Structures are given as structure tokens and as C-alpha cells.
Amino acid sequence: MKKQAFLLLLALGTSPAWAQQATVSGPDNQLKVDITVEAGTPFYSVTYKGKTMLEKSPLGFVSNVGDFSQGMTYISQKNRTLEETYRMDRTKQSEVNYRANELTVTLQNAEQKPIDVTFRVSDNDVAFRYEIPRYGDTGSIVIERETTGFDFPSYTTTFLTPQSDPMIGWKRTKPSYEEEYTPDAPLTTRSQYGHGFTFPGLFRIGEDGWALVSETGVDARYCASHLSDATTEGLFTIAFPMPEENNGNGTTTAGLALPGTTPWRTITVGDGLKPIVETTVPWDVVKPRFTSGHTYKYGKGTWSWIVWQDASINYDDQVRYIDLASAMGFNYALIDNWWDTNIGREGIEKLVKYARSKNVELFLWYSSSGYWNDIVQGPTNRMDSPIERKQEMKWMQKIGVKGIKVDFFGGDKQETMRLYESILSDADDYGLMVIFHGCTLPRGWERMYPNYVGSEAVLASENLIFNQHFDDMEAFNACLHPFIRNTVGCMEFGGTFLNKRYNRTNDGGTTRKTTDIFQLATAVLFQNPIQNFAITPNNLTDAPQLALDFLKEVPTTWDETVFLDGYPGKYVVLARRHGDRWYIAGINAGKEPLKLTLNLPMCQKGDKVSFYSDAKDRTPQLEQQEIKKPAEVKVTIQPEGGVIWVK
Structure with missing residues (x-):
């Protein structure tokens, strides 16, 4: 009988039913991912140092060529070790040594169509994606929805910001990733608008666990996504864009040519916040989309609009801000909206020449479009059209403009991702750097696009001008960004104010609550390779000299970042x-x-x-x-x- 029992166990150990599980750990064996298929549904779970970080969470998607979320069968697995050293000049670390173990699990649906799910696990990061082969004559696929989920233990608290209603806000330009955070909220707290939460999301898992969830590698071949509201059991799932985004233009689904891959979903974990702040996973798992023949120079700039607002977009005030940049040794001045009507193209050409005589280069503002919002600030209807866009860029290259700031995107659809990529690609052809404003979260773009230099995608400095509430909350918000928004991508905040009051004469408008040293500290804490600081010409005489001297010397690019202490929002x-x-x-x-x-x-x-x-x-x-x-x-x-x- 004992021999028969042994043979039965041996048979079970080699059967498909027994083999429907796989495991992969990080190089130091502290972070572990388990993948299982139970009753036809694929799941994964994550532990760190034996502590559960994610409970059994679903994998899969539903598409127009089949359902890959249920009726699934485990087929096979393969493993490999990854080791790569790469350099970055626009993020928190200039040289990265990436080591990870990779597991690819092949699953098959009820129609016997296979997909691969690839996990890459480093010491503190998990990245995973779906890899879809060509199915005979079927060369394309539409992914209608994902069942990909993140199921946290019930005692988890959250640091999340909601996805806004579409087509609301200034001139119907939202969502633009500019909502407020709620710290340490209960796991199942509903989002403000009922549409879930934007990436990245920070989660505290008991007294000694932290996780940051995001995505990377989103380009023209997929839509950007966000987190749904949690179920009563604490399960968040991937949510696609809403139909009304971008005034209803574009689909809410993702279309891929086959073979194709989805973006990487990432989970950074630790028993403290150090791995969260120092993570490089947004760039570890992506590759450059194209190489550039241009060399781009990063640095500091002035920006009249942030304090002096629309009235400053005239020739004389821009000369004053160019002079300010020159006096501070800054590289750039940004000329914001309305320059096309208030200054004109001939005036811009004169300003470029004047700025260059002062060793300063110019960035110009553009609206992303006009047909998916109600924006009237010009130039409009230039960046969304390939013909007009290239005409503009050719002109800018001819006169010597060095970069553009493109504003008011208002959506995460694949069509919108295609626009981001098209602007970046065309701009590089003409040697132009690109800043995005009123926009989505960057998702690995610092490594993917050589001329990308920052995105807003945060409740940024302009809100300090508009409403005293945001000045009252400035310190709280600033103590969130290094842990959440800015840890996964460049953040074009446009801050570091030295005015006490936010108007042209420094004697009216909203009131700054933070100290001068606080403001200088954010020049280090907030990372972006082009920093358009909010200083004003009057600061040359009314600000402390030590503050001016500090801003003259502080760099905007970094070789290493080390987290020392802190708690989000405190x-x-x-x-x-x-x-x-x-x-x-x-x-x-x-x-x-x-x-x-x-x-x-x-x-x-x-x-x-x-x-x-x-x-x-x-x-x-x-x-x-x-x-x-x-x-x-x-x-x-x-x-x-x-x-x-x-x-």
C-alpha cells in the first residue's frame, strides 16, 4: 500500500492539475511572487520577507479575439536572469544596475489560444505584463477590459488621488491628474468622483509594509490606465479611460498589432519607505523608442506667467524675465500662452535674438488642440495636426527656440497617447525639448524619449496663485510628492517662490505660508531636469541674497538619490x-x-x-x-x- 501511495503522489506531482502554479523571487530572495490557476482563473500574490503585500489577485483580460480571464489552463513556464547597466540623465539616478529574475508563464484559454504573462522581480520591485502572439490570420487585437487586480490585506491604508470626472474644470480640460490626496484612508474608501484613482498609488500595509503601484512603458500602442475603486474585500483592478474623455473622441479600449505586449504594471514594496523613494523600476523595464541626433541641455528657467499671469505675455515683460534669467545664470525663459497674439511671430524672433545675447534660450507654450476642450489661449490647433505641427517646429528650429510646453490634453485614451508620442517624435526631428502640462502621468518616458523633459500631472504651483486653500495645504502636499508622484517620473512643478504674496507687486493676492528655506528645499526635493522657477524680477532686490545665491548654484539633474527620513504628508x-x-x-x-x-x-x-x-x-x-x-x-x-x- 505504501508503494502504491507513493506512485500516486508521484503521478499527481507531474500532472497538469498539480503543476498549475509557479514562483519567482528577487535576487536576494526576500521578494516573492506566486502565480496560480484556480478553477480556470489566473492569480498572483506577493510576499516580502514573509509578509503578505498582495493577497491572491486576478490576472487576465477580455478581448475581441477571446476571453483570457477565465477558463484558463497552465501550459508551461520559463525562467531567466536579467542584469543590465544603463545610464539616465533626467531622473533620480544617473547610472542604474538592474538585476532581476524573470518568469514567463504560458497560459491557454478555453479556445486553446495562448498568452504569456511575464514577471520581472528585483529586490524590491515587481513588474509584469501580458505578451500576446499572433493567432494564425488574426494580426490584431482589441483589449476591451483587463481583470488585472491588486488585492491588499484588509488592514491596509491608502494615499491616493482620485481620477476626476471627464470634461470638467477649466475650459473642460480634465482629467489632468491635479486632484487632492487623502492620506492614510481606509482601504475601501470610495473615490471622490466614483471613477477610481490615478497612478501611482501608495499603500501602507500595517506597521511595517509599504507598496507603490503604478504602470510604465505606455506609448502609442496602448491606452493609459488607472485604478478602480476597491471592492469591499479591498481589490483594485485596472480601469481604462472613460468614454467622455477628450470630448468623446477616441476609443476607451486598447488596440494592438500582433504579436504585441501590454504596458508593464509595477509594484514596489518594502518594510520602510526607502525602496519607494529610490525605485528606478519605471525605467528599468522599458527601452528607448528612438535615438536622437541632438544633444539636449538641461537647467533652470524663469517663467513670467506663474506670478504675473496673462498680462505679462508682452514683449517688454518678457525682456524683464530674460534679464532675470541672465542675472541668475539660468539657461532658459518660458513664454506662456497668448504669445502668438500679444507678441507675434516677429516679436518672438526678436526675443530669441535678445535672449541669446544674454546667454538665455527660449521655450514656447502651445495648446495641445482645440477640438476636445474649450481653450482659447493661443496658439491652438497646431500641435494636434501633423502638418501644422511640423510647420511650427520647422519655424522654431529656424529661429532658435529650444523647447515647447504643450498644455491641456485631458484624457488617457490610446489616441491621446499617440498624440504625446507624435509630438515627442516630431519635436526631436527639429531639436526641440518637450514639457507637458495639464497632462497625464509620464510612464517611463525619460528613458523612452530622448527629448522629453517633464510633465506637470500634479496639483502644481499655479494653484497657489488661484486659491488660498492650496497655500494653506502647500507643506502637506510637498511632503507627499517625493513618496508618490515624483518617485515614478519627472515633475514639472514650477515652484520655488520667493514672493511673500502672489501678485505682480508682491503685496496682494494669496499669501505664502511656507518659509524661504522650505521653498529652496523643494528645488532639491522636486526632481525635473528643466526647472522653471517661480521667482520674479523684484526678487533680485527684495529676496534674501542667500536664497538667490542658492538658486544660482543648485543643479537640476542628479546622479544619486538617498531617502533619509519622513512620512507622507508630514x-x-x-x-x-x-x-x-x-x-x-x-x-x-x-x-x-x-x-x-x-x-x-x-x-x-x-x-x-x-x-x-x-x-x-x-x-x-x-x-x-x-x-x-x-x-x-x-x-x-x-x-x-x-x-x-x-x-
Whole structure:
């Protein structure tokens, strides 16, 4: 009997029923993904150091060539090890060593059509996607919906921002990823508009677990997606764009030529926030879409519109901002909306020549289109049309413009993703860098597109001008972005104000609540290779000299980023290295002084550093400080204030 039982177990161990599971772990074996097929439904789950980060979560999709979410059968698996070193010049780290283990599981649906699900697992990151072969004469597929899910333990809390209603807001331009976050919300809290939440999403899993969920590698071949509302059991699923986005133009589904792949969905996990802040997974798993024959220069710029608004878009005021950029040693000046009517093309050509005489280059603003919103600010109806777009870009190249800022996209449909990519591709042909505003989240674009230099996709600096509520919440929001929005992509925030009041004469409008050092610290905390700062010409005489000197020297590109301490919405301290120089910045969103003891591993005993801080009366101060115990550096950050060490 014992021999018969052994033979029965041996037979079960090699049968398809027994084999419908697979496992892959990261290189250090702490992060593990299990894939199973149960009653025809594929699932995956994630553990880190033995702790459940994601419970059994569904995989699959429904398409016009078959249902790949149910009736599925496990067929086979294959494994390989990945190791790659690549360089980036526009993100948080300039040289990345990516090591991961890859598992590809082949599944088959009830019609015997196969798909592959590929997982790449590094020490703290999971990335996965669907890979779809050609089915005989079927050379294309429409993915109607995904069942891909993220099922968190019930005790998880969330840091999420809602996907807005379509066709609302300024001139019906939403969704534009500019809604407010709710911190530490219960897992099943419903979204404000009932459409779920935008990527990325941050989740706290008990006392010692964190996860960041996002996607990367979205281009013209797929739509961008977001998270649905959670079910009562805490399951979020992938949600496609809404039909009304972009005024109803374009489909809500994704169309692929076969063979084809979906974007990568990513999950970064840790028992603290360090892996979240330092992750490079948005770029690890993507490849460049094209190479460039141009060399692009990054740096700082001035931007009249952010404080002086529409009235500043005239020739004389732009000269003042070009002069400001020159006085500060900045590379660029951005000329915003209405330049086509208020300055004119001949005036722009004169401004380019004047700016170049001052060693300053120009960016020009464009509307993305006119037929999917009600925007009247010009130029409109240029960037959405290949013919007009290339005409504009040829003209800009001829006169010496270096970049464009394209605004008001208002949707995540595949058609809109195609527009983003077309603008980037055409702009590179003419040597132009591209900033997107009123737009979607960048999804690996810093590595995919050589001339991409930033996206807004956040409740950014312009809101501080429009409503005092956002000034009251500025410190709270600033303490979220390094953990969520800015950790997965460049963030064109347009901040660092030195005005106390937000109007042309610095004596009216909304009131800044944060200190000058807080503002300087965000120049380090907020990462974007082109930083259009919100300083104004009057700051040359009314701002502290130490603030001006700091902005003259602070870089906009980084070789290394190290998370030191913080909690989303409360405070954050991180360090960034440019060359051999470290900038360590911290801010406090609280209403009371914050006392911290920090470990600064980039410092050694006896190091002399420049230390910027706020006095008790909130005035900025700069002193030379000697580091005595790098592992125990004590500091107090004033309410809505900041600190900076420069080594």
C-alpha cells in the first residue's frame, strides 16, 4: 500500500492539475511572487520577507479575439536572469544596475489560444505584463477590459488621488491628474468622483509594509490606465479611460498589432519607505523608442506667467524675465500662452535674438488642440495636426527656440497617447525639448524619449496663485510628492517662490505660508531636469541674497538619490548627489517644530557643510557647520519650514 501511495503522489506531482502554479523571487530572495490557476482563473500574490503585500489577485483580460480571464489552463513556464547597466540623465539616478529574475508563464484559454504573462522581480520591485502572439490570420487585437487586480490585506491604508470626472474644470480640460490626496484612508474608501484613482498609488500595509503601484512603458500602442475603486474585500483592478474623455473622441479600449505586449504594471514594496523613494523600476523595464541626433541641455528657467499671469505675455515683460534669467545664470525663459497674439511671430524672433545675447534660450507654450476642450489661449490647433505641427517646429528650429510646453490634453485614451508620442517624435526631428502640462502621468518616458523633459500631472504651483486653500495645504502636499508622484517620473512643478504674496507687486493676492528655506528645499526635493522657477524680477532686490545665491548654484539633474527620513504628508528628508556634491534637504508640514536625529551616510566626521535653516522668527539663515557624528545629526525643522545641507 505504501508503494502504491507513493506512485500516486508521484503521478499527481507531474500532472497538469498539480503543476498549475509557479514562483519567482528577487535576487536576494526576500521578494516573492506566486502565480496560480484556480478553477480556470489566473492569480498572483506577493510576499516580502514573509509578509503578505498582495493577497491572491486576478490576472487576465477580455478581448475581441477571446476571453483570457477565465477558463484558463497552465501550459508551461520559463525562467531567466536579467542584469543590465544603463545610464539616465533626467531622473533620480544617473547610472542604474538592474538585476532581476524573470518568469514567463504560458497560459491557454478555453479556445486553446495562448498568452504569456511575464514577471520581472528585483529586490524590491515587481513588474509584469501580458505578451500576446499572433493567432494564425488574426494580426490584431482589441483589449476591451483587463481583470488585472491588486488585492491588499484588509488592514491596509491608502494615499491616493482620485481620477476626476471627464470634461470638467477649466475650459473642460480634465482629467489632468491635479486632484487632492487623502492620506492614510481606509482601504475601501470610495473615490471622490466614483471613477477610481490615478497612478501611482501608495499603500501602507500595517506597521511595517509599504507598496507603490503604478504602470510604465505606455506609448502609442496602448491606452493609459488607472485604478478602480476597491471592492469591499479591498481589490483594485485596472480601469481604462472613460468614454467622455477628450470630448468623446477616441476609443476607451486598447488596440494592438500582433504579436504585441501590454504596458508593464509595477509594484514596489518594502518594510520602510526607502525602496519607494529610490525605485528606478519605471525605467528599468522599458527601452528607448528612438535615438536622437541632438544633444539636449538641461537647467533652470524663469517663467513670467506663474506670478504675473496673462498680462505679462508682452514683449517688454518678457525682456524683464530674460534679464532675470541672465542675472541668475539660468539657461532658459518660458513664454506662456497668448504669445502668438500679444507678441507675434516677429516679436518672438526678436526675443530669441535678445535672449541669446544674454546667454538665455527660449521655450514656447502651445495648446495641445482645440477640438476636445474649450481653450482659447493661443496658439491652438497646431500641435494636434501633423502638418501644422511640423510647420511650427520647422519655424522654431529656424529661429532658435529650444523647447515647447504643450498644455491641456485631458484624457488617457490610446489616441491621446499617440498624440504625446507624435509630438515627442516630431519635436526631436527639429531639436526641440518637450514639457507637458495639464497632462497625464509620464510612464517611463525619460528613458523612452530622448527629448522629453517633464510633465506637470500634479496639483502644481499655479494653484497657489488661484486659491488660498492650496497655500494653506502647500507643506502637506510637498511632503507627499517625493513618496508618490515624483518617485515614478519627472515633475514639472514650477515652484520655488520667493514672493511673500502672489501678485505682480508682491503685496496682494494669496499669501505664502511656507518659509524661504522650505521653498529652496523643494528645488532639491522636486526632481525635473528643466526647472522653471517661480521667482520674479523684484526678487533680485527684495529676496534674501542667500536664497538667490542658492538658486544660482543648485543643479537640476542628479546622479544619486538617498531617502533619509519622513512620512507622507508630514515631513521628508532626502539627499541628492550631483557629481561629487551632495544636497540634503528636509521640510516639515507640521504646525510645531520637528526635532529629528538623522543618519547622513554621505558625510564623514569633520566634514564642513553649508547649513541653511529657518530662525525662530522664520527668517532664513546660513552657517558653516561641522559634522561631528554623521550617524546622529540632530536638527530642528521649523513649522512649514525647511533645512538644507550642502556638502
